[in-house]
Amino acid sequence: MAWFEKKEAMAKIPPTKALWAVCPKCMSHMEKSVWKANGCICPKCNYHGRLSARERIAQIADAGTFAEVFREVSYSDHLDFHDATGDYKSKVEATIAKTGENESVVVGTCEISGHRAMLGVMDFAFMGGSLGTGTGERIARACEQAIAERRPLVIFSASGGARMHEGILSLMQMAKTSAAIGRVKAAGLPFVSVLTDPTTGGVSASYAMLGDINITEPRALIGFAGRRVIENTIHQKLPADFQSAEYLEKHGFIDRIVERKDLKAFIAKMLAFWNF
Amino acid sequence: MATARAKTSDRKTARPSNPTAMDRVKLARDAKRPHLKDFIANVFDDFEELHGDRLVNDDRGLVGGFASLGGFNVLVLGHNKGETVEENMASNFGMANPDGYRKAMRLAKLAERFRNPVVTFVDTPGAYPGREAEERGQAEAIAKSLEFFAALRTPVVVVVTGEGGSGGALAIAVGDRVLMMENAVYSVISPEGCAGILWRDGSKAPEAAEALKITAPDLLKLGAIDEIVPEPAGGAQKNRKAACSAVKKAVLAALKDLAGMPVDELVERRYARLRAMGDFY
Numbered sequence: 001m002a003w004f005e006k007k008e009a010m011a012k013i014p015p016t017k018a019l020w021a022v023c024p025k026c027m028s029h030m031e032k033s034v035w036k037a038n039g040c041i042c043p044k045c046n047y048h049g050r051l052s053a054r055e056r057i058a059q060i061a062d063a064g065t066f067a068e069v070f071r072e073v074s075y076s077d078h079l080d081f082h083d084a085t086g087d088y089k090s091k092v093e094a095t096i097a098k099t100g101e102n103e104s105v106v107v108g109t110c111e112i113s114g115h116r117a118m119l120g121v122m123d124f125a126f127m128g129g130s131l132g133t134g135t136g137e138r139i140a141r142a143c144e145q146a147i148a149e150r151r152p153l154v155i156f157s158a159s160g161g162a163r164m165h166e167g168i169l170s171l172m173q174m175a176k177t178s179a180a181i182g183r184v185k186a187a188g189l190p191f192v193s194v195l196t197d198p199t200t201g202g203v204s205a206s207y208a209m210l211g212d213i214n215i216t217e218p219r220a221l222i223g224f225a226g227r228r229v230i231e232n233t234i235h236q237k238l239p240a241d242f243q244s245a246e247y248l249e250k251h252g253f254i255d256r257i258v259e260r261k262d263l264k265a266f267i268a269k270m271l272a273f274w275n276f
Numbered sequence: 277m278a279t280a281r282a283k284t285s286d287r288k289t290a291r292p293s294n295p296t297a298m299d300r301v302k303l304a305r306d307a308k309r310p311h312l313k314d315f316i317a318n319v320f321d322d323f324e325e326l327h328g329d330r331l332v333n334d335d336r337g338l339v340g341g342f343a344s345l346g347g348f349n350v351l352v353l354g355h356n357k358g359e360t361v362e363e364n365m366a367s368n369f370g371m372a373n374p375d376g377y378r379k380a381m382r383l384a385k386l387a388e389r390f391r392n393p394v395v396t397f398v399d400t401p402g403a404y405p406g407r408e409a410e411e412r413g414q415a416e417a418i419a420k421s422l423e424f425f426a427a428l429r430t431p432v433v434v435v436v437t438g439e440g441g442s443g444g445a446l447a448i449a450v451g452d453r454v455l456m457m458e459n460a461v462y463s464v465i466s467p468e469g470c471a472g473i474l475w476r477d478g479s480k481a482p483e484a485a486e487a488l489k490i491t492a493p494d495l496l497k498l499g500a501i502d503e504i505v506p507e508p509a510g511g512a513q514k515n516r517k518a519a520c521s522a523v524k525k526a527v528l529a530a531l532k533d534l535a536g537m538p539v540d541e542l543v544e545r546r547y548a549r550l551r552a553m554g555d556f557y
Contacts, residue, residue, distance in 0.1 A: 073557040078498070079489055083474035133554030140551060162442070164465045164474070167489050168500045169554035171464040174443060175450050176550045178419055179426030183547070186427070202464075204415035205403075205443045210423055224415040224443075225405030233405050243410060251411050 023047055025219055039260055048217035048260050050197060052099070053106040053123035056156055060264050061110035061119060068108040070141050075103060075134045081165045088165040092127065099125050103134040104159065107142040109151065113268035115276055118146035120155040124198070129159035131202050132166045136173025139207060143180035147187045152276045154267060156194045157208040161201020174206035181210045190274050192267055195222050195254070200243075213255040213270060216245040217263070222254070295459070297485035297494075301467055303459040304438045308513035310520055311370075312339060312354040312397050315437065318520035319527060320345050320352060329378035332412065337368040337404060338376030338448070340383045342392070346528045348535070351387035353380045353448055354397030357438065370439075371404035374417035377447050381424050384432075391539075393431040393531055396448045401466065403444030418447040425450035426550060429543060431534035433527055436460045436492075436501065452546050453530040454500070456492045457523070458507040462500070463490040499552065503530075 021035035022028070026045035035042075040049035051059070057066050074096075081088040096102050104126040110119045120142050122129045139155070146153045162170040184191050193211025195204065197220035205224055208214075216222060223243035231238055241247045248254045258266045295303065303309070316323045320343035328334040340353045357370030364370075380396075387394050403414050425432060425448070432451030440449065440462030449462075456462065465473075467485035472478045489495070492504045505526045512519035534542065 076554065076556040078554075078556065079487065081487055083484070083487065084476065084480065085474065133556060136553075137555055137557055162464045164470050164488065166554070167464060168462060168495055168498060171442060171446055172500060172550070172553035174418075175422045175426065175446055176553050178422035179450075179547055179550045182423040182427050200415075202443055205418040205447075206422060207419070209413075209416040209419040222415075223410055224403065224418070225410065230405045230407060230410065234407060236407070238407060242407070251413070253413050253416055 023049070041260060045219065047219040048197060050124050050158060052125060053101060053121040056121045057106065057110070057119065059260070060112060060121075060154075060156075060267070062113065065111040066108050066119070067110070068106060069145065070107055070138045071102065073103065073134050073137045073141070075132050076166065078133075078169065079165070079167050081167070091165075095126055099123060101126050103138060104129045104132065105135045105138050107138045109145075109149070112154070112264060112271065115268055115271040116149075116151050117271065117276075118142050118149070118151040118153045120153075122156060122158045122203075124158040127163060129157075129203070130161065130163035131159060131170055131173050131206070132163040133169050133173060135163075136170075136176050139177045140180040143177075143184045146184055146189055150189065152189055152271050152274070153181075153184050153191045154194070155191070155207060156196055157199040157203050158196045159199055159201070159203035159208075161203060171202065174202050177207045178210060181207050185212065190270070190276065192270060194263070194267075195220060197221050200224065200226070209253070214253065215256050215258050215263070215266070216248070216254050217260055218245060218257055220245040222248050296482065297461070297488075297491050298467065298482035300459045300491050301461050301481075301485055303511045303513070304461045306511065306513045307359050308516075309438055310512050310516040311357045311359060311399065311438070313356075314516050314520055315354070315397055315523060316343065316352060318517060319524040320350070323352065326383060327379075329375045330382055331375065331378060333373070333375035335373045335376030335379060336366055337370055337400070338372035338380055340380060345395070345524070345531070348531050349392050350531070351383055351392050351394045352397070353383065353394060355400040355445075355448070357399050368404055370400040371402060372400065372444060372447075373404050373406070373409045374412040374414050377417040377421045380448055381421055384425065384428055388428055388430045391430055393433065393534065394428070394451075395433045395527055395531075396435070396451065398434060398436045398440050398445045398449050398462075399438035400441045400444050401439055402441035403447070418443045421447040422450055426546060427543060429539045431531065431537075431542060432546075433530045433534070435505070435523060435527060436462050437523070441466065450546075450550070452534050452542060452549070453502050455503045455505050455523075455526050455530065456495060456501045457505045457512060457519070458492055459511050460492060461485075461490040462495055463488050
């Protein structure tokens with residue numbers, strides 16, 4: 001569950017974080033205004049930092065074209081899940097209050113440089129971008145709407161994996177979304193998957209890795225199992241670039257690493273190539 | 277946590293003979309429990325193993341081959357857990373590599389061509405978390421497998437026989453009928469893993485096991501499985517032959533049930549089954 005490990009790492013950032021930003025990859029410090037002005041991209045190591053779903057939508061969808069759908073689909077506490085740190089319901093409600101989102105993916109119709117598309121964007125700030133029943137339902141519905149309206153599908157992933165608070169039905173969302181993606185392709189529509197930092201666990205092992213083309217940004221973390229789990233299993237240190245975007249591209253699982261500033265144009269070019 | 281605990285103790289006092297979730301986890305992991313080789317020997321006739329993914333490897337964590345069962349020629353796929361340490365070393369404790377999932381897809385594609393039903397046996401702690409597994413695309417292999425089995429044009433019967441460990445289990449558990457042995461468990465994360473994260477204490481696994489709802493009766497209620505296969509008193513390890521007979525009966529009934537269905541309808545129903553998972557909205 002990488003999202004949790006990350007949360008711990010983030011907690012180590014000193015309280016001066018209101019003014020200072022620290023690149024989580026190279027740990028270089030800079031004024032927050034510099035980090036923001038550079039589009040949350042590290043000027044030192046080119047790590048492409050995390051964006052909220054709304055920030056991403058603003059960068060990808062043509063101004064004024066994004067129309068959100070399925071906002072009525074939210075989380076479900078069907079297990080009445082409680083753990084040592086409290087109950088799931090209060091945790092999600094706090095996340096909803098903090099982020100303004102009510103699930104870990106935002107879906108809607110839009111135009112990308114004039115090309116009609118069905119767009120889904122995950123938000124890592126929402127429960128570590130975890131895949132819950134609401135997330136899976138939104139993605140499945142987005143797939144079905146894409147088919148009904150003949151729209152190419154574009155999904156930006158950012159997730160630590162399945163949401164364990166929703167138990168087995170969160171696992172089943174992997175199968176549900178993958179089945180729905182299969183139908184998009186069978187309907188003759190393209191699926192562009194953008195795996196952003198981080199995309200791991202049950203999300204990388206379902207729709208995120210099923211793109212007709214898989215794109216990512218520089219230095220993004222992409223993988224299935226967590227680094228520590230693997231190191232504990234094989235009793236070996238892993239290379240520093242293990243599970244990085246560059247590593248994945250080298251091993252053949254990513255079509256292209258695209259800089260954030262070029263992403264919209266690249267996606268639009270692909271959609272144009274397929275005549276959408 | 278207080279609530280989870282209260283519920284656990286309620287259940288204990290109310291139905292003392294009923295095993296807790298963690299009791300079932302232990303039964304599901306029991307080395308003496310029937311494993312793939314027992315099911316191959318006792319459920320089917322004439323098993324012929326087929327090796328390899330035609331790409332890089334023959335994964336030993338996931339095994340496949342042709343067999344017959346009550347007049348059906350079927351493809352058998354399953355996680356290959358062993359009984360002894362030596363067997364488990366050879367089969368990676370039933371943890372499949374990407375090559376295993378790709379072999380499963382290769383063989384299932386062949387089964388589809390000749391309309392042979394597929395029967396899968398799910399029993400794994402999870403997909404193998406290794407360096408080569410990641411380099412060869414563990415995530416991609418599981419994802420492809422989910423997409424692939426959802427659209428496969430031949431019946432698929434799944435039996436969760438022991439540990440249904442997360443994505444590594446699900447990759448061969450997408451089917452038309454999902455059966456689960458009485459003391460098997462099936463979960464998004466191991467109770468120990470969940471306890472380590474949400475309780476910050478791996479020893480709280482019993483609480484996590486209870487909270488996650490991973491037993492066959494719980495999963496039946498949630499609609500994640502379709503049918504529970506009863507086990508001999510005290511668990512399948514007490515009488516493997518009898519446990520295998522019960523599985524044989526249930527698999528055969530499911531195969532007969534699915535055999536007459538037109539393939540288009542079969543695939544539509546399989547999609548609808550998945551589509552209904554967790555639709556609370």
